[in-house]
Amino acid sequence: MPQSRRKRSSHRVAVSGDVEVSAYLEIAEGRREEQPRPEPEESPGHRREAVAIVDFGSQYSWLIARRVRECNVYCEVVPHDASWDSISALQPNGLILSGGPGSVNDEGAPVAPAWVYESRVPVLGICYGMQLIAHQLGGRVAPGEKREYGLAVLHQNADRTALFDGLPPDIPVWMSHGDRIEEMPPGFTSLAYTENSPIAAMGNDSGILGILFHPEVVHTPQGKNILKNFLYKVCGCSGTWTPGSFVAESVERIRSQVGEGKVICALSGGVDSAVVATLIHRAIGEQLTCIFVDTGMLRSEEPERIRRTFQQNMKMNLIHVNASDRFLTRLAGVIDPEQKRHIIGEEFVRVFEEEAARIGKVDFLAQGTLYPDVIESALTGSRTVATIKTHHNVGGLPSKMNLSLVEPLRYLFKDEVREVGRALGLPEEMVYRQPFPGPGLAIRIVGDITKARLKIVRAADWIVMNEIKAAKLYRQLWQSFAVLTPVRSVGVMGDERTYGYMVAIRAVTSEDAMTADWARLPYDLLARISNRIVNEVPEVNRVVYDISSKPPSTIEWE
Numbered sequence: 001m002p003q004s005r006r007k008r009s010s011h012r013v014a015v016s017g018d019v020e021v022s023a024y025l026e027i028a029e030g031r032r033e034e035q036p037r038p039e040p041e042e043s044p045g046h047r048r049e050a051v052a053i054v055d056f057g058s059q060y061s062w063l064i065a066r067r068v069r070e071c072n073v074y075c076e077v078v079p080h081d082a083s084w085d086s087i088s089a090l091q092p093n094g095l096i097l098s099g100g101p102g103s104v105n106d107e108g109a110p111v112a113p114a115w116v117y118e119s120r121v122p123v124l125g126i127c128y129g130m131q132l133i134a135h136q137l138g139g140r141v142a143p144g145e146k147r148e149y150g151l152a153v154l155h156q157n158a159d160r161t162a163l164f165d166g167l168p169p170d171i172p173v174w175m176s177h178g179d180r181i182e183e184m185p186p187g188f189t190s191l192a193y194t195e196n197s198p199i200a201a202m203g204n205d206s207g208i209l210g211i212l213f214h215p216e217v218v219h220t221p222q223g224k225n226i227l228k229n230f231l232y233k234v235c236g237c238s239g240t241w242t243p244g245s246f247v248a249e250s251v252e253r254i255r256s257q258v259g260e261g262k263v264i265c266a267l268s269g270g271v272d273s274a275v276v277a278t279l280i281h282r283a284i285g286e287q288l289t290c291i292f293v294d295t296g297m298l299r300s301e302e303p304e305r306i307r308r309t310f311q312q313n314m315k316m317n318l319i320h321v322n323a324s325d326r327f328l329t330r331l332a333g334v335i336d337p338e339q340k341r342h343i344i345g346e347e348f349v350r351v352f353e354e355e356a357a358r359i360g361k362v363d364f365l366a367q368g369t370l371y372p373d374v375i376e377s378a379l380t381g382s383r384t385v386a387t388i389k390t391h392h393n394v395g396g397l398p399s400k401m402n403l404s405l406v407e408p409l410r411y412l413f414k415d416e417v418r419e420v421g422r423a424l425g426l427p428e429e430m431v432y433r434q435p436f437p438g439p440g441l442a443i444r445i446v447g448d449i450t451k452a453r454l455k456i457v458r459a460a461d462w463i464v465m466n467e468i469k470a471a472k473l474y475r476q477l478w479q480s481f482a483v484l485t486p487v488r489s490v491g492v493m494g495d496e497r498t499y500g501y502m503v504a505i506r507a508v509t510s511e512d513a514m515t516a517d518w519a520r521l522p523y524d525l526l527a528r529i530s531n532r533i534v535n536e537v538p539e540v541n542r543v544v545y546d547i548s549s550k551p552p553s554t555i556e557w558e
């Protein structure tokens, strides 16, 4: 399949709306020796319908997980060499064996552990997963005459299976395999074929099923129905996993984890920390204290909004630290982007530590780790940090505080976090906020950071954001913002010559920030933005639109 997800995600960047906080917390995680460790926490799957996805190295395992969750069934991705003990708490109603890059006949090819076949729950093998079932249960897998890659038409056989219930007899499916099933294991029947694969789906009476195509990708339009049939009709699930049920379970779990303990949580204004704080507050109320460090590098109205939402509306214990002068002093004269990041990271941790020390004894640190991070570190065993921009290696979190972690979102995908945010009643503008980098406006001012320049970029950014929102494009764009360049150029206003700054507008579309394309914003929207900026921000007399994609450019200018 094209482009390996694993490979792409090894260049890890913070893509959450909470980058400001999460980036620093992740740094802390990286320094495991001296950092707080997660409590051995029971996965939330232990009392509900659940499915385990056994990963054989496919870049699409996470996508299978997404699809299963979309069917309202909880699932977790587990490595192929996981022990039964490590997943038994999940009490899976079914198992899905993922695809994988190799051939089952390769030396050292990963195989399914015995518990997969002994656990007596339904199994669905996808691509490599199906080949494994054939290989391990006594069938024969051999290299096909030609590799089957791309769209194929799947024809069902007369032997019907619940897997294809409600589907037309012939459907388009997405294939990506070299090997084919030459012989099925004893007790299996062929359920479907394609032009190149005489056995493209098979099953036995014990609910062990295999499909050679990928139901998880959008190119298999009926894929979700097939997965749903497996979950509902073969595994007997009824689809009880919803944001609401997640909130209820989380609240219960946080209470039992934390007991009478005290928790601190760093708030950034982004969705992850907002949801974490709200969930924990719902569970333990006054035992939670949130710390919001205003670095002075935030956008217009952000600090006020945080105070309003969490302190006034939700009545949380919130410590608002206005540390902008400290940050500005340390940043004076610094123009190197990496150094800016480094200084901000370091100072953030210092401020956080000082404030936390004032609270007295604290037992837990709340953190917005999301499932993609967990999958990645569980499956690859390590994280590689990009050095293109130092997002994460810029300091460390309170090393002396010896705190345990509370990570209520560690089994959620980003958009599930948003749904939970909505279920918790958080304001939409918080739930759907575009990502904002940890160092904030500091990396959107090319060159020296001063109060005056922050004011200019903040004013321009405000106009961009409002116009993009008014054009109803805010949610479609990954990010949209203004950059203050150090370029000054000549202009004319009235009869006067001006010598003002040039502001660049950046608006990109992206799936995950690893690659991005410049957004084709309508000309009249660009015209409005430009017009408003030169009229409303007196220091600016020129506006340009950045039409570079990533790569070779990056999303941020610094």
Ligand code: XMP
Pocket (backbone or CB within 6 Å): 013, 014, 015, 019, 020, 023, 341, 389, 390, 391, 435, 436, 437, 438, 439, 479, 513, 550, 553, 554, 555, 556, 557, 558
């Ligand atoms: P780039 O500019 O590398 O950005 O294409 C990719 C994504 O990461 C965000 N970003 C950062 N986030 N600390 C962060 O927490 C940083 O130093 C940083 N630099 C970039 C950026 O906004 C985009 O979403």
